[in-house]
Amino acid sequence: MGLLTPLWAMGDTRGRVVRIRRETADAVTVVIQPQTPWQGHSPGQYLRLGVELEGTCHWRAYSLTSAPGRQDGCISVTPRRVEGGRVSPYLCDGLSPGATVRLGGVEGGFTLPRRPPKRALFITAGSGITPVMSMLRTLAAARRLTDVVHIHCERLATRAMFAAELRVFAAAHSGYRLYSRATATDGRLNGAELDRLCADWRRRETFVSAPAGLRESIEARFRADGDPRRLHTESFQAGGHGRGAKRGRGGTIHLRNSGVQASSDGSEAILQAAEQAGVQIPHGCRLGICRSCVCRLRAGRVRDLRTGRVHGHPGEYLRACINAPEGAIELDL
């Protein structure tokens, strides 16, 4: 029934792009008006966004940069162009207002607590600022930017997104202190510098949204002489493209419904192995985020390529893009 009107979908909802604002040379904020009542989100969560390019729908996960409950009912995401990518170059350079996009589920546990912390420390790097932007906007709107330290790293200052808005926060809220770092000239941030940049970091709820290197360095510092319970992290570049370093011994994959046999050398995820055998599994992010590729395991065990953990029971649903067979497996596909 959903195909009666293009904006009335069967499964997922759609949204209309109402505005596109350029943030930097390689990033834009896309403001979207949902066409059905918006399910809502917590600051820090990400949205599965679907765009159609040449007939094929591509799904990607982007952090919502808008604060929940905007007056105009709109939401926004702020993608940065990934060179050689398929979707982000289109969003940054090819999209125009009026376009229709698909809105998948909202997910993510990296969120601002319902009762915002009295003292907070945000550590962001590059596009890792996007979920934190939603948190900061939420706090600013509620006049709760009372004791917040924000350390933001970017390779070059000219590449920093939201720079103007962050300066406005700093001017308007005396409790918001911003420390911007250009890593090309000042070097990369590491956990040892916390004392110098934010002496009372142990007393703050800390939110880190950064690539793995920086995140792990902060985590190590919290484990060594802080309280890891106060640390909240979001990691980007979750698992590479399904080719993790944690490879296992591989195995054969029997796709029961299509009757196809595929095999993986242990570094290829089920999704890639099936594609090489000529079976297209519907997928989205290929990073283990969006769950578009979930399929049902019937027999055997799999290895999570991101963590190296071997798991799986018959009847369990698992993501084809991040799991590789560990021995022979059977799937309902």
Place this chain on the structure above:
Amino acid sequence: MAVSAPVSEGPLARLDATQLGYLSRDLDAIRNDVTARLGAGDARYIRSVIRRQRQLVLVSRALLLGSRHKPLWLAGTAALSVAKILENLEIGHNVMHGQWDWMNDPDINSRSWDWDNASPAASWRHAHNYVHHMHSNIRGKDRDLGYTLLRIDPEQEWHPVYLFQPLYNLLLMAFFEWGVALYDLNTPAMLAGDKPREQYLGELKGIATKARKQIIKDYVAFPLLSGRRSWRSTLAANFTANVIRNAWAHSIIVCGHFPDQTYTFSEAEAANESPGGWYLRQLLGAANVEGSPIFHMLAGNLSFQVEHHLFPDMPSSRYREIAPRVREVFSRYGLPYNTGPFGSQLAMVHRSILRLAFPGGQPRPKGGSGRRRLAARFRR
């Protein structure tokens, strides 16, 4: 069933490995070319077919609310029949083949699609996409309706039960969806212990669930909506539309595999088959039907049965475009390309069903069996 020494020698054995390699390369080239060109136009096509079909269903159900008036009954029944035909053939069958999976659209996808038919999607996909398409026309392996229920080839051993096949074929035609659903359960395999009981019961439950939904929709809910004065005529209209859809699907499907020129194969002939050999078997086991663009759409483009069997997951809208190229490839190898008008293809099938109800029967002359036509002209 006689599976050894085929009575008629098909062209299958007469292309050597090198020739089959060339054939496979030529057909792969056609597939790769189409795959590379799939795009927004194809996506628009399937979406517009689905949209039109949904509109037609709405219109037909609305007309049938007043089905006690004869003109409304006729118009509503006709519209509902066409809608059901489009839904099963051009949309359901093809979506469930994965022809539109490249769109990565969660709504138009082989995993999530379910159709207006008694067969549950998942078990149908296995029985059809795998058992039938993989083993097309191999006697004893292809469980598509001929070759077991019907004696459609003189090489199948006669049994007295086949005396009744003209009769039960008519019943099958009228109640095709139920026939397919029950047949795919493969009760004999379960009784023989070849199919796990648990799996059998699971599939049976699937059919029961599906049957309940179908019966409630067509024979309870919509008649009730039509009210006290129209419920009987709406019920009759829905029944009629289902029978028309079933008879149409049955006719299209038998025309795809059972006209005289199609070949069947023994398991030995298909053993250790190369990709080229697989392509060739698909060609020899399928027959096309000629017709107008509207006819092809109502046939779910299964009127391009040859192209569909070569490339089961290619979007159906492309079969028409590649048909001349496929035909040209086969003619280059001196192979037959089976096609004919709907009436004559259908008449041949029904004549075979009548004749082969009785013992004996001779294989019909087939295209491509003359050796001189096989003087393959290689351009490379």
